[in-house]
Amino acid sequence: LRINGEKLEELLSERAVQFRAIQRRLLTRFKDKTPAPLQHLDTLLDGTYKQVIALADAVEENQDNLFQSFTKLRSATHLVILLIGLWQKLSPDQVAILEAAFLPLQQDTQELGWEETVDAAISHLLKTCLSKSSKEQALNLSSQLNIPKDTSRLKKHITLLCDRLAKGGRLCLSTDAAAPQTMVMPGK
Numbered sequence: 001l002r003i004n005g006e007k008l009e010e011l012l013s014e015r016a017v018q019f020r021a022i023q024r025r026l027l028t029r030f031k032d033k034t035p036a037p038l039q040h041l042d043t044l045l046d047g048t049y050k051q052v053i054a055l056a057d058a059v060e061e062n063q064d065n066l067f068q069s070f071t072k073l074r075s076a077t078h079l080v081i082l083l084i085g086l087w088q089k090l091s092p093d094q095v096a097i098l099e100a101a102f103l104p105l106q107q108d109t110q111e112l113g114w115e116e117t118v119d120a121a122i123s124h125l126l127k128t129c130l131s132k133s134s135k136e137q138a139l140n141l142s143s144q145l146n147i148p149k150d151t152s153r154l155k156k157h158i159t160l161l162c163d164r165l166a167k168g169g170r171l172c173l174s175t176d177a178a179a180p181q182t183m184v185m186p187g188k
Contacts, residue, residue, distance in 0.1 A: 001066045002113055002147060008062055012055040019048045073114060077102050094171040101125055115154055116145040122157040129172050130164040
């Protein structure tokens with residue numbers, strides 16, 4: 001939807017430029033003291049106007065679809081976070097870290113989408129608190145966020161996150177993330 005939205009906005013921009021150019025030519029013809037024939041510029045203006053209106057409607061419809069898709073994605077993501085939290089018996093703080101990684105945006109936009117922000121957040125978690133060695137922690141995330149071609153990289157990172165949680169990895173923001181955590185049993 002985001003790629004389609006970019007294409008529609010680009011097409012709308014082209015048609016708007018064309019519309020303004022035709023308008024200028026028509027205005028110069030009407031202002032002339034000896035008017036030349038219109039040479040179907042009025043028909044061309046009308047057709048371009050209809051195209052601009054249709055493209056504007058398509059852009060608006062695409063934005064509505066993008067919003068609906070993001071709402072569905074947000075709901076499904078909440079469910080995944082809840083399932084991971086119950087599966088690994090995560091504390092509220094750990095669930096909050098997971099929510100921050102999986103739900104970084106309030107709204108999906110053309111410039112910055114859910115896929116790239118979540119991929120960057122999960123990559124950061126994998127390289128910091130869920131890293132296997134101190135070497136991985138030293139790696140720095142400095143790549144620019146771009147629209148991914150497909151979701152295979154994101155799927156791989158989510159799978160790695162779940163695998164590391166299953167192997168006993170814990171989500172924490174402190175520097176001693178690799179240190180084993182002691183469990184305190186109530187009543188003992």
